Amino acid sequence: MARVEPGSVDRVACIGAGVIGSGWVAHFLARGYRVTAWDPAPDGEARMNRLVEAAWPALEALGLAPGASRANLSFEPTLAGAVAGAAFVQESAPDRLALKVDLLAEIDAAAAPEAVIASSTSGFGMTEMQVKAARPERLVVGHPFNPPYLVPLVEVVGGEKTAQDAVDWATAFYEAAGKTAVKMSREVPGFIANRLQEALWYEALHMVAAGEATVEEIDLALTAGPGLRWAFMGPFLTFHLAGGEGGMGHMLDHWPPGSMDPAWTRLVPPKVEGALRDTIVEGCEEEAGGRSAADLIRERDRKLIAVLRALREA
Amino acid sequence: MARVEPGSVDRVACIGAGVIGSGWVAHFLARGYRVTAWDPAPDGEARMNRLVEAAWPALEALGLAPGASRANLSFEPTLAGAVAGAAFVQESAPDRLALKVDLLAEIDAAAAPEAVIASSTSGFGMTEMQVKAARPERLVVGHPFNPPYLVPLVEVVGGEKTAQDAVDWATAFYEAAGKTAVKMSREVPGFIANRLQEALWYEALHMVAAGEATVEEIDLALTAGPGLRWAFMGPFLTFHLAGGEGGMGHMLDHWPPGSMDPAWTRLVPPKVEGALRDTIVEGCEEEAGGRSAADLIRERDRKLIAVLRALREA
Structure with a gap:
């Protein structure tokens, strides 16, 4: 049947x-x-x-x-x-x-x-x-x-x-x-969202363990900061936008992941160059779907305002 | 003066x-x-x-x-x-x-x-x-x-x-x-929010590098999933709520960080026991400020609805 x-x-x-x-x-x-x-x-x-x-x-x-x-x-x-x-x-x-x-x-x-x-x-x-x-x-x-x-x-x-x-x-x-x-095209333990969540969670636990920040400081820093954007814009499009007209390519070439000294996090990133760089840049361009940096900024602001107003009223 | x-x-x-x-x-x-x-x-x-x-x-x-x-x-x-x-x-x-x-x-x-x-x-x-x-x-x-x-x-x-x-x-x-x-009570490279953001970003880069997920899948999984909650509830209060009436203590004792096999992320968490466990549990209780699991669930749902509606309209 x-x-x-x-x-x-x-x-x-x-x-x-x-x-x-x-x-x-x-x-x-x-x-x-x-x-x-x-x-x-x-x-x-x-x-x-x-x-x-x-x-x-x-x-x-x-x-x-x-x-x-x-x-x-x-x-x-x-x-x-x-x-x-x-x-x-x-x-x-x-x-x-x-x-x-x-x-x-x-x-x-x-x-x-x-x-x-x-x-x-x-x-x-x-x-x-x-x-x-x-x-x-x-x-x-x-x-x-x-x-x-x-x-x-x-x-x-x-x-x-x-x-x-x-x-x-x-x-x-x-x-x-x-x-x-x-x-998803293949099986990955934790799938996608839980992996992203765990990576952030483990860094948060390390920060508390090292006395770098408290439970409340971490929750507040996330919800008053990057968490607001992540409700509607993921990490790739966020950094694509941060690269201005040069997009993700500009970001990766000028601020290669892991270039901060001293390191900002305990997880060492992969080397982003060659085919991996191109895959990421192309993925961002596909996701942006022709939206320019200015378009994305307007969209980000419009959605940020909507979320901020909604949370204020809730 | x-x-x-x-x-x-x-x-x-x-x-x-x-x-x-x-x-x-x-x-x-x-x-x-x-x-x-x-x-x-x-x-x-x-x-x-x-x-x-x-x-x-x-x-x-x-x-x-x-x-x-x-x-x-x-x-x-x-x-x-x-x-x-x-x-x-x-x-x-x-x-x-x-x-x-x-x-x-x-x-x-x-x-x-x-x-x-x-x-x-x-x-x-x-x-x-x-x-x-x-x-x-x-x-x-x-x-x-x-x-x-x-x-x-x-x-x-x-x-x-x-x-x-x-x-x-x-x-x-x-x-x-x-x-x-x-x-913050001490200097930490990257402060707090950028550290959390980088930890997630590096895991995302590793996932693309390993062929586990694409740029668009990662952005979509975050914004349709945990990103929506992170606009108003950080990782500690989220897991405190997930622990039900037993709160974060129940979570940490029953699902110790890093207990997933195979591992869900590349960053190994700290051992959460003894004084660190107590610090985290107390931090969550202080942050919850007397709100019960049922209170937190109602608050989460109310804010999720507000954010979902706001983004739908924006």
């Missing part, structure tokens, strides 16, 4: 009633999907209802899709009942490898053969999780950021036995469901 | 008509100060006027202080004329050490003896910059983030010969002038 179009899915199955699983349920309900859910815990249904109820006012404030309703959630007595006939399954069980391996095999056995099955795991690659599944080719990682009903990011990546069309379908489905999907 | 109260300053002197210097001028004008400025370049005045003009619509959108006007800027023909009688001087010359050393000595010689003099340097410590000044005790670093008229952060720190009262006064003055001042 052919897979339904990613934009035509009307029901999704969500496995797991924890903070992440219930957060997914809240998101899908708010985007107008019917959701069938399951969790093995005796209080799973009550917990999911409580978490969805807590998330709902935020989702109403952001705007519900036509037809969105908490009544579209059906908590099923069995896993098989929850996934039966669903075009898409989001698994959000606790992050233990043996549990994930068995659970994904069980979901795979119960789901319609053409369904795509995604795991919320933050700790494992799909290659190590798909080993017991009969149809590993339709298993992908769909890693959300907490809370999944508010933070748009979902990182999508397959394992060695995953078919590219499942990764592509999941990415298109998440986008249709209102998420911002980053489709 | 006694120093004027930090909240009673009515005129500041700004030295340097580059992006940062002119950004400071725009900020101080918007907050209702009179500004006297100087730059040695023949086109310094024209450049400053152009940059202030470009910044002004953003400042109007954020709301001007009573009496704020671009007419309160006076570009002076000499450095001495610009700093004469000003209670506060912000130096924003190019970041070259020899230039900063001489310029700060010159400002120090020309300024009123009780004035506080701050350098915008991002590259040097005040200890190495204050060596030729006759009154080094009133020289501080006041490191802004670009653009200084929109990003609130200013990092304040003295050198070995700086008096604590000058650091305290500068901090209070910046706060009165509408900035968010982080007063």
Whole structure:
């Protein structure tokens, strides 16, 4: 049977009633999907209802899709009942490898053969999780950021036995469901966002350990400084803009990463030259998409003002 | 002569008509100060006027202080004329050490003896910059983030010969002038925010170098993910919240930094145990200031919604 179009899915199955699983349920309900859910815990249904109820006012404030309703959630007595006939399954069980391996095999056995099955795991690659599944080719990682009903990011990546069309379908489905999907071309421990977060987190821990700054100073310096820009402009475009009309090429040639003396951080950067330099410059130009330095500055200022005003009012 | 109260300053002197210097001028004008400025370049005045003009619509959108006007800027023909009688001087010359050393000595010689003099340097410590000044005790670093008229952060720190009262006064003055001042207790290369930024930036460069992610994937993963939270919640409070009712103590004891296998980042974290653990837990509790996990979650959601809506509209 052919897979339904990613934009035509009307029901999704969500496995797991924890903070992440219930957060997914809240998101899908708010985007107008019917959701069938399951969790093995005796209080799973009550917990999911409580978490969805807590998330709902935020989702109403952001705007519900036509037809969105908490009544579209059906908590099923069995896993098989929850996934039966669903075009898409989001698994959000606790992050233990043996549990994930068995659970994904069980979901795979119960789901319609053409369904795509995604795991919320933050700790494992799909290659190590798909080993017991009969149809590993339709298993992908769909890693959300907490809370999944508010933070748009979902990182999508397959394992060695995953078919590219499942990764592509999941990415298109998440986008249709209102998420911002980053489709990765290979498995990387921690995916992307957690790696960036950990690098900053470890430097922060080192600073406290060395008596260079306090917990509160670090949090304040981030939120009053670079954190405000990172809400809408990543590190590459930020430095591309900082390079003026010369863009990232000018930045890399005039202030090569790691040229500060003494060093500003404990992580030594790679040597950015030759092909790596060109890849980065080209990536920035592609991302800028024809926007000049002046365009980017206007956009940065407009968004900074919007964020500052919004936070002042909140 | 006694120093004027930090909240009673009515005129500041700004030295340097580059992006940062002119950004400071725009900020101080918007907050209702009179500004006297100087730059040695023949086109310094024209450049400053152009940059202030470009910044002004953003400042109007954020709301001007009573009496704020671009007419309160006076570009002076000499450095001495610009700093004469000003209670506060912000130096924003190019970041070259020899230039900063001489310029700060010159400002120090020309300024009123009780004035506080701050350098915008991002590259040097005040200890190495204050060596030729006759009154080094009133020289501080006041490191802004670009653009200084929109990003609130200013990092304040003295050198070995700086008096604590000058650091305290500068901090209070910046706060009165509408900035968010982080007063550091010791000199650290890169201060705080740039260190955090560099740690993330170097991990991002490594990811591109290793073929783990592209420029655009990294920027998108940050802005659709952790960047949205970092606009209002730093890494410590974020993980304190993630620890639920057990807070940061629960986080550190159950998911010790660096426990991921394989490692999520190239920077090895410090061992977080004993006194360091307690310092971090206490810092988080102090920062939380009695807010429970539920309070913090509500606050996070409220601010996330505000930021998401603001960016959607911008």
